[in-house]
Amino acid sequence: MERIxxxxxxxxxxxxxxxxxxxxxxxxxxxxxxxxxxxxPVLQLIVEEAVNAGxxxxxxxxxxxxxxxxRAYFSRLPGPLKxxxxxxxxxxxxxxxxxxxxxxxxxxxxxRPRGFGDAVLRAKSWAGSDPVLVMxxxxxxxxxxxxxxxxxxxxxxxxxxxxxxxxxxxSVDEISRFGTVSGRPVxxxxxxxxxxxxxxxxxPGPARERLRVKGLPADTYLCWFGLHAMTPDIFDCLERMATxxxxxxxxxxxxxxxxxLSTQRTYFALEMNGDHFDTGSPEGFVEAVAAxxxxxxxxxxxxxxx
Numbered sequence: 580m581e582r583i584x585x586x587x588x589x590x591x592x593x594x595x596x597x598x599x600x601x602x603x604x605x606x607x608x609x610x611x612x613x614x615x616x617x618x619x620p621v622l623q624l625i626v627e628e629a630v631n632a633g634x635x636x637x638x639x640x641x642x643x644x645x646x647x648x649x650r651a652y653f654s655r656l657p658g659p660l661k662x663x664x665x666x667x668x669x670x671x672x673x674x675x676x677x678x679x680x681x682x683x684x685x686x687x688x689x690x691r692p693r694g695f696g697d698a699v700l701r702a703k704s705w706a707g708s709d710p711v712l713v714m715x716x717x718x719x720x721x722x723x724x725x726x727x728x729x730x731x732x733x734x735x736x737x738x739x740x741x742x743x744x745x746x747x748x749x750s751v752d753e754i755s756r757f758g759t760v761s762g763r764p765v766x767x768x769x770x771x772x773x774x775x776x777x778x779x780x781x782x783p784g785p786a787r788e789r790l791r792v793k794g795l796p797a798d799t800y801l802c803w804f805g806l807h808a809m810t811p812d813i814f815d816c817l818e819r820m821a822t823x824x825x826x827x828x829x830x831x832x833x834x835x836x837x838x839x840l841s842t843q844r845t846y847f848a849l850e851m852n853g854d855h856f857d858t859g860s861p862e863g864f865v866e867a868v869a870a871x872x873x874x875x876x877x878x879x880x881x882x883x884x885x
Contacts, residue, residue, distance in 0.1 A: 712809075728745065745803070745807070746849065
């Protein structure tokens with residue numbers, strides 16, 4: 580059965596929510612102390628999430644001016660820096676590890692940000708006819724089980740052989756910040772839904788009218804988690820939207836293509852056993868720092884949801 584071996588990670592955004600810091604450092608390179616106590620840029624943790632899930636090739640969709648600095652980070656350790664570390668084997672190991680990821684990375688240029696969907700579309704020729712894992716370039720994940728969050732989703736893809744996106748429950752007060760979906764529960768598979776509606780950042784009124792899901796508490800909805808296991812036809816949907824002028828405010832959104840895809844074939848949503856953190860906003864970055872620091876202090880905490 581087909582499995583996903585490639586991941587696409589869009590990174591070309593300006594990070595306006597994190598200014599003025601992003602004038603100096605791209606948000607993908609903001610540091611996080613991870614649950615193992617390493618100080619890593621956000622991007623490295625996203626790449627490691629993909630690799631730990633079994634991904635073999637990763638396409639980074641970047642702004643042209645960012646390629647040099649990102650390539651430099653994922654490179655072999657320079658001699659002077661190695662000398663500065665000296666005989667600290669623990670520091671040497673973590674400092675050299677990014678260079679071990681270099682061979683998995685490809686760089687795809689997006690000359691200017693035109694939306695998340697446009698960034699994914701740029702990876703079409705690189706992906707070819709293969710399915711891909713689409714990851715957000717500013718989201719981190721903590722799993723509530725031994726499998727990482729991306730692995731949970733890719734295992735579901737292998738069984739379903741159909742597009743499947745990760746979702747998480749959010750209250751009605753939160754959904755205006757997320758793509759939100761509705762669907763029918765799949766019998767004998769807890770937390771799996773067959774999608775029927777996809778809406779980008781709905782308000783409470785439209786959500787109550789169109790996005791109620793059987794079995795969920797009142798004013799609780801399923802929102803995108805930030806991980807999408809996509810079949811190649813997602814690129815066809817994006818191209819059709821671009822051709823038809825369906826960009827919103829000059830930006831091509833992935834959610835619109837996902838809504839189109841859900842009308843053409845069976846498309847699933849899977850509740851993830853874990854939590855996600857949007858490091859591209861000040862509030863989300865603070866939450867990520869606190870959550871990962873909690874893992875350092877007390878071991879990885881359980882995030883299993885009822």
